[in-house]
Amino acid sequence: xxxxxxxxxxxxxxxxxxxxxxxxxxxxxxxxxxxxxxxxxxxxxxxxxxxxxxxxxxxxxxxxxxxxxxxxxxxxxxxxxxxxxxxxxxxxxxxxxxxxxxxxxxxxxxxxxxxxxxxxxxxxxxxxxxxxxxxxxxxxxxxxxxxxxxxxxxxxxxxxxxxxxxxxxxxxxxxxxxxxxxxxxxxxxxxxxxxxxxxxxxxxxxxxxxxxxxxxxxxxxxxxxxxxxxxxxxxxxxxxxxxxxxxxxxxxxxxxxxxxxxxxxxxxxxxxxxxxxxxxxxxxxxxxxxxxxxxxxxxxxxxxxxxxxxxxxxxxxxxxxx
Amino acid sequence: xxxxxxxxxxxxxxxxxxxxxxxxxxxxxxxxxxxxxxxxxxxxxxxxxxxxxxxxxxxxxxxxxxxxxxxxxxxxxxxxxxxxxxxxxxxxxxxxxxxxxxxxxxxxxxxxxxxxxxxxxxxxxxxxxxxxxxxxxxxxxxxxxxxxxxxxxxxxxxxxxxxxxxxxxxxxxxxxxxxxxxxxxxxxxxxxxxxxxxxxxxxxxxxxxxxxxxxxxxxxxxxxxxxxxxxxxxxxxxxxxxxxxxxxxxxxxxxxxxxxxxxxxxxxxxxxxxxxxxxxxxxxxxxxxxxxxxxxxxxxxxxxxxxxxxxxxxxxxxxxxxxxxxxxxxxxxxxx
Numbered sequence: 252x253x254x255x256x257x258x259x260x261x262x263x264x265x266x267x268x269x270x271x272x273x274x275x276x277x278x279x280x281x282x283x284x285x286x287x288x289x290x291x292x293x294x295x296x297x298x299x300x301x302x303x304x305x306x307x308x309x310x311x312x313x314x315x316x317x318x319x320x321x322x323x324x325x326x327x328x329x330x331x332x333x334x335x336x337x338x339x340x341x342x343x344x345x346x347x348x349x350x351x352x353x354x355x356x357x358x359x360x361x362x363x364x365x366x367x368x369x370x371x372x373x374x375x376x377x378x379x380x381x382x383x384x385x386x387x388x389x390x391x392x393x394x395x396x397x398x399x400x401x402x403x404x405x406x407x408x409x410x411x412x413x414x415x416x417x418x419x420x421x422x423x424x425x426x427x428x429x430x431x432x433x434x435x436x437x438x439x440x441x442x443x444x445x446x447x448x449x450x451x452x453x454x455x456x457x458x459x460x461x462x463x464x465x466x467x468x469x470x471x472x473x474x475x476x477x478x479x480x481x482x483x484x485x486x487x488x489x490x491x492x493x494x495x496x497x498x499x500x501x502x503x504x505x506x507x508x509x510x511x512x513x514x515x516x517x518x519x520x521x522x523x524x525x526x527x528x529x530x531x532x533x534x535x536x537x538x539x540x541x542x543x544x545x546x547x548x549x550x551x552x553x554x555x556x557x558x559x560x561x562x563x564x565x566x567x568x569x570x571x572x573x
Numbered sequence: 574x575x576x577x578x579x580x581x582x583x584x585x586x587x588x589x590x591x592x593x594x595x596x597x598x599x600x601x602x603x604x605x606x607x608x609x610x611x612x613x614x615x616x617x618x619x620x621x622x623x624x625x626x627x628x629x630x631x632x633x634x635x636x637x638x639x640x641x642x643x644x645x646x647x648x649x650x651x652x653x654x655x656x657x658x659x660x661x662x663x664x665x666x667x668x669x670x671x672x673x674x675x676x677x678x679x680x681x682x683x684x685x686x687x688x689x690x691x692x693x694x695x696x697x698x699x700x701x702x703x704x705x706x707x708x709x710x711x712x713x714x715x716x717x718x719x720x721x722x723x724x725x726x727x728x729x730x731x732x733x734x735x736x737x738x739x740x741x742x743x744x745x746x747x748x749x750x751x752x753x754x755x756x757x758x759x760x761x762x763x764x765x766x767x768x769x770x771x772x773x774x775x776x777x778x779x780x781x782x783x784x785x786x787x788x789x790x791x792x793x794x795x796x797x798x799x800x801x802x803x804x805x806x807x808x809x810x811x812x813x814x815x816x817x818x819x820x821x822x823x824x825x826x827x828x829x830x831x832x833x834x835x836x837x838x839x840x841x842x843x844x845x846x847x848x849x850x851x852x853x854x855x856x857x858x859x860x861x862x863x864x865x866x867x868x869x870x871x872x873x874x875x876x877x878x879x880x881x882x883x884x885x886x887x888x889x890x891x892x893x894x895x896x897x898x899x900x901x902x903x904x905x906x907x908x909x
Contacts, residue, residue, distance in 0.1 A: 319888075334895075335888050335891040335892045335895065336888070336892075337888075337892035337895070337896075338891075338892060338895040338896075338899070338905075341905070342905045342906070345905065346905075346906070369903070370904055370905075371896075371899050371900050371902075371903065371904060371905065372895075372896050372899070372900075373871065373896060373900060374871060374896070375892060375893075375896065377888075377889065460864060460865065507905075507906060508905075508906075510906075511905075511906045511907055539627055539629075540627040540628050540629025540630065541627045541628045541629075541785075542628055542629075561789060
C-alpha cells in the first residue's frame with residue numbers, strides 16, 4: 252500500500268484539496284466553491300479527490316487542514332495537522348519554489364503578502380477591514396460589465412490605454428466605474444483599469460512597507476487573471492511567477508505538514524466522511540457579560556470539538572472516550 | 574455644558590460628605606490605580622473599582638459614546654455607568670501632561686467633561702483635579718494636595734495621603750518591573766533549544782491589560798508557550814530617556830515610554846506585537862514610525878476594534894508565532 256497525505260484549504264469563497272505522495276508530488280487535486288457551507292464543501296472535495304486515486308493501492312495516512320474553516324473541517328476529518336493559512340501557504344510555496352522571496356496572494360475575501368528568507372517566512376501582512384481589490388470585488392464588477400470574471404484577464408490584455416479607476420474602496424471604485432462606462436470608455440480599457448487598480452491597491456495596502464524582492468510568486472484565485480499578473484509585473488518591474496497549482500498552495504502546504512508529522516500522531520483517513528452527519532451548533536455562553544459564541548461540532552450526535560470561548564468558564568468539552 | 578467640580582471656585586471641604594469613591598477600571602487606572610486607591614484610602618474613604626471589562630461593559634459605554642471615540646474610551650464610559658449607582662462620587666481626573674514631551678492623549682484631559690456630558694441626564698457627582706505642568710504649571714503634587722483639602726484633610730494629612738499614594742504606585746511599578754525581569758532572566762537562563770520565544774507586547778497599559786481589548790493577545794501568546802513581556806512594565810524613566818534618541822519631538826509620554834522600552838529590550842526579544850485600540854491618534858503615528866525604524870525584528874501590528882472577533886486575531890498571532898518558531902528551526906519540514 253502506498254502512503255499518501257491529504258490537505259484541504261477551506262476558504263470563504265473556494266475550497267481546495269490535494270492528495271500527495273511521500274515525495275510531495277500531487278496525485279489528486281480539487282477546487283470548488285464553498286457556497287457558504289464549508290462542511291459540505293470539504294465533503295465534496297474529499298469525494299472528488301477519492302475518485303482520482305486508486306483506493307486499493309493508496310492509503311491516506313494523515314490529513315492537514317487550513318483556511319478560515321480549518322478548525323471545523325479539521326474536526327470533521329480528524330486531522331493530524333490544523334494550520335493557519337499563512338504558514339500553510341509558505342510551506343507549500345517554498346517547497347515548490349525553494350528560492351522564492353515574496354509570495355503575493357489574493358483570494359476571494361482576503362489578501363496577504365509573505366516575505367521569505369532562506370526558505371522560511373520572516374514577515375507577513377493580511378488585509379484588514381475591507382475586501383476592496385479581492386476576488387469578490389472583481390466578480391461583482393465583472394457581473395456589472397456583463398462578462399465572466401474568467402475572461403477578465405484576456406480582455407484586459409487587449410487594452411492599449413487602461414482607464415484610471417480608484418480601487419481604494421469598493422464603493423468609490425463602483426461609482427468611478429459607472430462613470431467611465433457612461434462617458435463611453437471602451438470596455439477593455441475599463442477592465443484593464445480594474446486589473447491595474449487591484450494590483451495598485453494591493454501594493455499600497457497589504458504590501459505597504461514590505462520590501463518586495465524577486466523571485467515573486469503570485470497565487471490565490473486572482474492569480475489566474477493574466478491582466479492582474481501583468482499589472483503586478485508593470486508596477487514592480489520584475490517577473491511575477493504564477494504556478495499552475497498556485498491556487499492549491501494552502502492545501503498543498505497543509506498536506507506537506509501532515510506528511511511531516513511524526514508517525515505516532517498520524518491518523519489514517521478512511522474517506523468515510525459521508526457516513527456521518529456533521530452539525531454545528533452555536534451556544535451563547537451565559538456565564539458572564541461577554542456572551543461568547545461557542546461553536547460546537549457534532550459528529551452524528553456526539554460532540555467532537557468546540558471553540559470560541561474567551562475563558563475556561565465557557566469551555567464545553569467532548570466527553571472523554573471510554 | 575456641565576461644569577466639573579475642579580473648575581468651580583474651590584469651597585473648603587466641599588467633598589467632606591463623600592464616603593464611597595468610584596474609580597473606573599479603564600484608561601489611566603492602569604497607570605495610576607495604586608496611587609489613586611492609596612490616596613483616597615489614606616483619606617479614610619472607601620474606594621470602589623469597577624469590575625474588569627467584558628462585552629456588557631463595552632455595550633453600556635458604546636451606547637452613550639459618540640462614534641469617534643476610541644474603543645478604550647467607550648469602555649471607560651461603560652465602567653462609569655457600572656459605578657454610578659454604587660458610589661457617592663466618581664474620581665475622574667483631568668490629566669494633560671507632566672511637562673514638555675510628556676503629554677497624554679487629549680482625551681485624558683477632557684475626560685471629566687466627556688463623562689459629564691455623556692451622562693448629562695444622570696447628574697453624576699464628579700471629583701476631579703487638573704494636572705497640567707507644561708503651560709499652567711499645575712503640578713500633580715499641588716493638585717492632589719488641594720484635592721485632599723477639599724475632603725477636609727489638614728495640610729499634614731493631605732501630605733501624608735500624597736506620600737502614601739506615591740509610595741503605593743512606586744511599589745506596584747517596581748513589583749511589575751521585577752516580576753518581568755525575573756521572568757526574562759529565567760527564560761534566558763534556559764539552553765537555546767528549550768528557551769521559550771520572548772515576545773514583547775507593546776501597547777498602552779489600558780490596552781495590554783484590559784481583558785476585553787488586549788488581554789486575549791497576551792493570553793494567546795502565553796498559551797502558545799511564549800514568554801510575554803510588557804513594554805509598560807519596563808523602567809518608565811529609563812525608557813523615557815531612551816525615547817529621546819528615537820524622536821526629539823514625539824509629544825506623548827506613554828508612547829515614549831513604550832518606544833523606549835522596546836529600545837531597552839530590543840536585543841532580549843524574538844519578536845514584537847504592537848496592539849492598538851481603534852482609532853488611536855498617538856499610536857497611528859508612533860506605530861508607523863516604529864515599524865519603519867526597527868526593521869529586522871519581526872513585528873506584528875494588531876488593531877483591536879469592537880467588531881473583531883477573536884478568530885481573526887488568533888490567525889494573525891498563530892502565523893506570527895509560527896514565523897518566529899520556524900525561523901529558529903531554519904525550515905519547515907524535517908528531512909525524512
